Amino acid sequence: MNAIEIHKLNMSYKHKVLNDLDLNLEYGQIVGLVGENGTGKSTLLRILAGLEMTYKGDVKVNGEKPGASSKSYVSYQPDKFSLDESLSVKETMDTYKLFFDDFDDKKFKTLLADFKLPFDSKIKEMSKGMKDKIQIALSLSRNAKIFLLDEPISGVDPSSRKIIIDAILKNFDENSLLIISTHLINAIEPLLDRVVFLSDGKIFLNESVDYIRDEKKMSIEDYFTEVF
Template sequence: MSAVPAARPADERPPVTRQTTTPPAASPTAPAASASIASYDGAPPIVAIKHLTKAYRGRPALQDLSLELPAGRIVGLMGANGCGKTTLLKILAGVLSDYRGSVRIAGHAPGPASKALVSFLPDASFLAPSQTPEQSVALFSRFFPDFDADKARRLIDFFQLPADRSLKEMSKGMGEKLRISLAMSRRARVYLLDEPISGVDPAARDIILDGVLTDFDSQALMIISTHLIADVEPVIDSAVFLRDGRLFLAGDADDLRQAHGMSLDALFRKEYR
């Protein structure tokens, strides 16, 4: 099994000047107008969102969202179902284009240039039911120049997936592990994982998260959307909370825990009950 990198201890991280994060004195019930999570090395954000608004048939999914995220972070995108998490990830992935506001990924608007930098794991399957793991690896090798087939095979072995079984013959958890093996094997700068542990049994969640972190590039940005806060909290170093399509709270995970005197899971349960 490959070594699973952990978030760097605080005493090993270079000092940074915090940017416009949620003020510690603010009530957690007061939505934030905008947030900028600081990088560890002072580099500019790799994801920059300004006044992003998206509606479906007149019903708002995202409302005036402004957020900056740097590389080198593992961000938990948190909120109840229907709060806008999936919509935000689809916009960042270049899947949705009819929105208002500004979105930049490494300086590019979502499109062909940004898609070359982003690996997106949607919440629905993107593989043909008849495909085996090896056929899926071959498909990704043809489609993505940055795809690392050897890493994909290592992850497939790590997850103990049967090489000769098609996707339709696998359990839901096994299928999710295969999709994660593929998505995490691109040499991307931004990884977008939409509910990667939703719908799988609790015993499989830790294994999936271990696989996600295996050989993860510490200079990349990972955004994991979830409503299962307790499972994801140990692996993230930053958090963004959405409520009703608006930015509710954002910042360094340790700072948020200290400011509110509770875990992120407890904060979520308090504010979203």
């Protein structure tokens, strides 16, 4: 069974965002979801996370339609900060433990230490980059089957990106699937097993990173620039 199976997915707001999109992804890989702004990357992740239900088409996550039950094994991080900033980091952790049975507080504390983040500080006292790291730590601390990270490193400085990328690699379970949506292709390329290019609401390319490097003799960013 594939981790994700999508057939003829259509989604419209004022205009069509996703257009007869087809996509199959297996477990055991880290996938980069890339494309120009407005191509539907965030919408696609929201559908997979079970947060957007007004689409048309067939979408299966671990064999079932995204919804309330799939949220128990899908860890989703939105592109905008979504936590209650009046809480402390510890209180935020305790909230996640209440909502998600698979949340690992020991893993979370280890990630906090790796990111050099305080445990008792209020979220509102932190910089944007620190808040982004908190969200990443929370998302990665679930023992989920599927991880959906929407622009997880856009708000952090270049020196912190390596720490985050190392943390993702260190905590990735080879029996899971991790999808990263980003425009910082060069920064995440060392992470990726596969890249999915989204254009005009369709999958323009779904290929292994090794194929692009070996056959096209290009980096992912160079190939993306040439294509788009």
